[in-house]
Amino acid sequence: MTDFSDRNMEYKTRPGIFAEKIKSWFSTPDSLTDSHKTAYSLAFFRIVFGILMVVAEIRFISRDWITDFYVKPQFFFTFFGFDWIHPLPAPYIYWVFYGLVICGVLIALGLFYRIAIWSFFLGFTYVELLDKSVYLNHYYQVSMLAFIMCFLPMNRKYSLDAGIKAHLSSEISFPGKIFNFLTFSTIKSPLPENWMLWALRLQVGSVYFFGGVAKLKYDWLFRAQPLRIWLAANEHFPLIGSLLTQTWVAFVLSWFALFFDLTAPFLLSFRKTRFYIYLIIVIFHLLTHYLFYIGMFPWMMIFTALIFFPSDFHQKVLRFLPEPQTSGFNTVRASTVNLKWLFTFFFLFQLIMPFRSHFYEGNVLWHEQGFRFSWNIMLMEKNASLEYRVKVKKSGEEFYVRPSEFLTRIQARQCSFQPDMILQFAHYLHQYYVENGLGDTEIRAECYASLNGRGSQLLIDPNVDLTKEHEGFMPKTWITKLN
Amino acid sequence: MKKLIGIFLGAVLLIVACSKSSDNVNPGGGNTGNTFESFDRKGMLTNLGNNVIIPSFDNFDQKTALLQTAITTYSTDLSNEQKLILAQSAWIEAIKAWKASSVFIQGPITDKFLVNSIDYQTVSYDNIEKAITEGTTIDNAYVESKGATVKGFQALEYLLFDQNKKNSNIIGGYTGANGAKRIAYLKALITNLKEKSALVLNAWKPSGENYVAKFISADGRDINSSLGVLVNNLIQLAYTVRDERIGAPYGHRTNNVPQPNLVDGRLSDISADLAIAELNSIESALQGKTATGAKGLGIYDLLDKLEAKSGSDLLSKVLSDQFTTVYTKIKAIPVPLRLAVVNNPAQVGAAYDEVKRLQVKLEVDMVNNLGVLLTFSDNDGD
Numbered sequence: 126m127t128d129f130s131d132r133n134m135e136y137k138t139r140p141g142i143f144a145e146k147i148k149s150w151f152s153t154p155d156s157l158t159d160s161h162k163t164a165y166s167l168a169f170f171r172i173v174f175g176i177l178m179v180v181a182e183i184r185f186i187s188r189d190w191i192t193d194f195y196v197k198p199q200f201f202f203t204f205f206g207f208d209w210i211h212p213l214p215a216p217y218i219y220w221v222f223y224g225l226v227i228c229g230v231l232i233a234l235g236l237f238y239r240i241a242i243w244s245f246f247l248g249f250t251y252v253e254l255l256d257k258s259v260y261l262n263h264y265y266q267v268s269m270l271a272f273i274m275c276f277l278p279m280n281r282k283y284s285l286d287a288g289i290k291a292h293l294s295s296e297i298s299f300p301g302k303i304f305n306f307l308t309f310s311t312i313k314s315p316l317p318e319n320w321m322l323w324a325l326r327l328q329v330g331s332v333y334f335f336g337g338v339a340k341l342k343y344d345w346l347f348r349a350q351p352l353r354i355w356l357a358a359n360e361h362f363p364l365i366g367s368l369l370t371q372t373w374v375a376f377v378l379s380w381f382a383l384f385f386d387l388t389a390p391f392l393l394s395f396r397k398t399r400f401y402i403y404l405i406i407v408i409f410h411l412l413t414h415y416l417f418y419i420g421m422f423p424w425m426m427i428f429t430a431l432i433f434f435p436s437d438f439h440q441k442v443l444r445f446l447p448e449p450q451t452s453g454f455n456t457v458r459a460s461t462v463n464l465k466w467l468f469t470f471f472f473l474f475q476l477i478m479p480f481r482s483h484f485y486e487g488n489v490l491w492h493e494q495g496f497r498f499s500w501n502i503m504l505m506e507k508n509a510s511l512e513y514r515v516k517v518k519k520s521g522e523e524f525y526v527r528p529s530e531f532l533t534r535i536q537a538r539q540c541s542f543q544p545d546m547i548l549q550f551a552h553y554l555h556q557y558y559v560e561n562g563l564g565d566t567e568i569r570a571e572c573y574a575s576l577n578g579r580g581s582q583l584l585i586d587p588n589v590d591l592t593k594e595h596e597g598f599m600p601k602t603w604i605t606k607l608n
Numbered sequence: 609m610k611k612l613i614g615i616f617l618g619a620v621l622l623i624v625a626c627s628k629s630s631d632n633v634n635p636g637g638g639n640t641g642n643t644f645e646s647f648d649r650k651g652m653l654t655n656l657g658n659n660v661i662i663p664s665f666d667n668f669d670q671k672t673a674l675l676q677t678a679i680t681t682y683s684t685d686l687s688n689e690q691k692l693i694l695a696q697s698a699w700i701e702a703i704k705a706w707k708a709s710s711v712f713i714q715g716p717i718t719d720k721f722l723v724n725s726i727d728y729q730t731v732s733y734d735n736i737e738k739a740i741t742e743g744t745t746i747d748n749a750y751v752e753s754k755g756a757t758v759k760g761f762q763a764l765e766y767l768l769f770d771q772n773k774k775n776s777n778i779i780g781g782y783t784g785a786n787g788a789k790r791i792a793y794l795k796a797l798i799t800n801l802k803e804k805s806a807l808v809l810n811a812w813k814p815s816g817e818n819y820v821a822k823f824i825s826a827d828g829r830d831i832n833s834s835l836g837v838l839v840n841n842l843i844q845l846a847y848t849v850r851d852e853r854i855g856a857p858y859g860h861r862t863n864n865v866p867q868p869n870l871v872d873g874r875l876s877d878i879s880a881d882l883a884i885a886e887l888n889s890i891e892s893a894l895q896g897k898t899a900t901g902a903k904g905l906g907i908y909d910l911l912d913k914l915e916a917k918s919g920s921d922l923l924s925k926v927l928s929d930q931f932t933t934v935y936t937k938i939k940a941i942p943v944p945l946r947l948a949v950v951n952n953p954a955q956v957g958a959a960y961d962e963v964k965r966l967q968v969k970l971e972v973d974m975v976n977n978l979g980v981l982l983t984f985s986d987n988d989g990d
Contacts, residue, residue: 351979357914358829358979360649367648370913418830418981508976510968522863573968575976580918580926581968 162436163317164281169439171279175233202257235284246271258539288449330390335500337386349375350577351506393433491607509542509574516567551591655904657820664709671705672805707885716811724756731762746792769875846967868946877944916977
């Protein structure tokens with residue numbers, strides 16, 4: 126362990142070397158020494174991620190959100206293209222969450238890592254795809270990080286896998302083979318390479334960077350909205366409460382958050398600025414934790430951002446933990462070219478996703494086309510009053526329906542101002558009336574919405590029969606223009 | 609890095625300068641006279657608690673006491689129509705006082721499940737008659753043991769009012785076959801109601817259970833905060849006025865076939881007054897004052913502090929104007945509402961539309977500016 130402690134990982138992040146890195150992207154593997162160091166960083170991230178997920182899932186279970194989100198609703202707002210995904214009935218849906226907790230523990234311990242991370246990724250993504258009403262940017266981030274981690278050898282150090290492997294005499298014995306498969310430690314598994322850290326850093330950093338890009342909007346920059354509304358609502362906050370009601374404070378914080386988000390990943394990448402920006406990260410997220418009700422998000426960002434620190438730092442932290450005796454590395458190196466291609470495409474996709482809302486005309490906060498999976502974090506205070514006008518074709522009879530008669534409170538609120546959900550629910554109503562003998566209906570939405578302190582206006586064209594409109598990525602012409 | 613900081617500071621200064629100057633142009637005015645230099649939400653809750661809510665329930669309790677006195681007086685002189693009429697007007701005053709405080713159901717009324725024993729819309733006249741004939745010892749305890757369909761204001765209305773304004777029918781009931789039981793039941797009903805009004809008042813008062821202290825201290829913005837709950841109830845009540853008080857009898861739920869029996873105050877024929885009283889209670893929270901009280905901090909002031917607008921006007925003004933419009937439209941409906949829904953649907957429809965406009969402005973425009981959380985006490989990120 127001491128053979129490389131005199132060297133510093135820092136040189137890798139100097140701009141010149143960085144350019145070289147890109148050049149050698151598909152050719153040069155790291156030296157074995159570097160690989161050792163990277164292994165500590167990967168282990169560090171694995172443990173942090175595992176613990177965060179255990180806490181997050183236990184929190185989710187203990188608040189009985191499984192019941193509220195996945196058992197009580199009679200209708201689920203599926204994602205376009207994923208309407209084949211349904212929640213398991215109780216009690217099995219609970220087991221999914223218990224399973225996620227167990228996976229989290231296994232990930233942290235580094236036991237059966239490969240199967241644990243894949244199960245976690247699939248399980249978590251499954252849950253996330255069940256209902257749009259509970260979509261959160263940071264759940265998306267969890268899925269993306271877990272996906273990346275599925276392909277990386279993160280259990281080389283500080284893992285029970287490595288410890289057990291050291292005790293298995295032969296790698297060609299049957300239990301040895303099974304174990305190798307389960308733990309992602311077959312001869313063919315790749316050695317830790319420095320670019321793997323950058324894959325994780327890129328994913329963590331993109332939340333900040335794209336979160337910053339998403340703030341480049343009129344409301345955020347020139348109306349200090351929605352911060353102005355939200356900060357003023359925190360007047361009860363000790364010491365700074367009365368400051369928070371001041372307009373100029375909302376402006377200062379809006380612009381500060383913008384610059385912070387846009388620069389954080391870069392400042393984290395440079396040795397000179399790393400410590401200071403991390404300090405700001407901690408303060409920033411703690412502030413958001415106390416001011417806004419955003420649960421796990423600040424903690425996740427505070428801890429995952431540590432991946433930007435050098436391997437020496439990770440190794441020092443890990444020394445507080447007992448390290449299982451390991452057999453050391455295989456010197457046989459599996460090719461990572463395929464992996465590199467995979468991640469190239471993955472990050473290209475990540476690069477395009479946040480900008481897809483620009484294919485649609487108008488304010489994305491209003492029409493919400495391309496809004497999700499784009500790091501539109503904390504950008505809007507939006508409220509609406511939604512009713513459906515139902516016309517029975519047979520009798521010509523007309524009546525009004527409020528979604529709250531069919532949906533849970535959280536679903537009704539989310540549905541009220543998100544056009545794609547308004548459409549989905551109209552289709553559900555149509556189906557509901559067919560099944561209940563009322564027959565074919567025309568369904569129109571009367572939806573008044575307010576965005577970031579603007580006066581209310583119609584969100585959906587009240588003359589359009591939504592039963593005739595289709596879900597999909599085509600521009601939704603039945604959404605009104607924001608005045 | 610230095611450049612970045614420079615740009616950042618420059619931008620901050622620029623914005624501070626701009627926002628200051630815009631402050632001078634528009635000093636937050638509004639319909640309050642801008643007497644509050646720095647707004648505080650706790651101050652608003654303090655005012656609402658002490659100067660709006662407690663006085664409202666105090667009024668409710670006093671008017672209920674007067675109703676009790678009037679009923680007691682009438683009970684000693686059952687064939688005296690004059691005394692019956694006094695009891696009827698006392699009932700009208702009492703229920704109006706209740707409606708005028710009915711937005712403040714958070715805390716004691718909700719915790720003690722009192723709404724239904726005070727004002728239960730689907731009261732059953734058959735069940736009341738049964739409760740009277742079946743009763744052996746008819747007293748407060750007997751009423752207390754019964755369900756919501758046979759007590760509260762609506763039951764009292766049934767025992768005090770005749771829909772055809774024939775007081776002789778009412779008097780006949782008390783002087784007829786089961787008269788003794790009937791008057792005992794009436795007295796038990798008002799005793800029970802008075803007990804409830806006292807309970808509510810005492811629960812709020814600092815000298816009693818002091819709920820007002822809790823109300824003032826929950827000054828956050830989560831769903832359990834005082835403002836959060838109040839705003840939720842306020843929207844709910846606006847919707848109730850729209851949908852139940854006017855929409856349902858108008859036939860809004862039944863393909864425009866009027867349902868006269870669904871009006872509130874269906875025997876006393878004061879449906880419109882009751883709806884107005886309910887809207888008054890919403891307005892009192894917004895204005896920070898009771899109908900007779902002095903002006904203090906209310907939700908309007910909070911909106912003004914935020915310079916909340918609807919179009920080019922301050923939202924508080926738009927809301928306040930909308931209340932005026934709604935009152936005008938409701939008063940334009942020929943009394944009683946139960947006949948108007950059949951004979952004058954245009955006027956009822958016009959009132960309905962304005963109440964709907966008001967409800968949307970409260971539910972959407974107002975909530976959008978308050979930044980209170982209405983679905984969750986906590987969530988998991990954004």
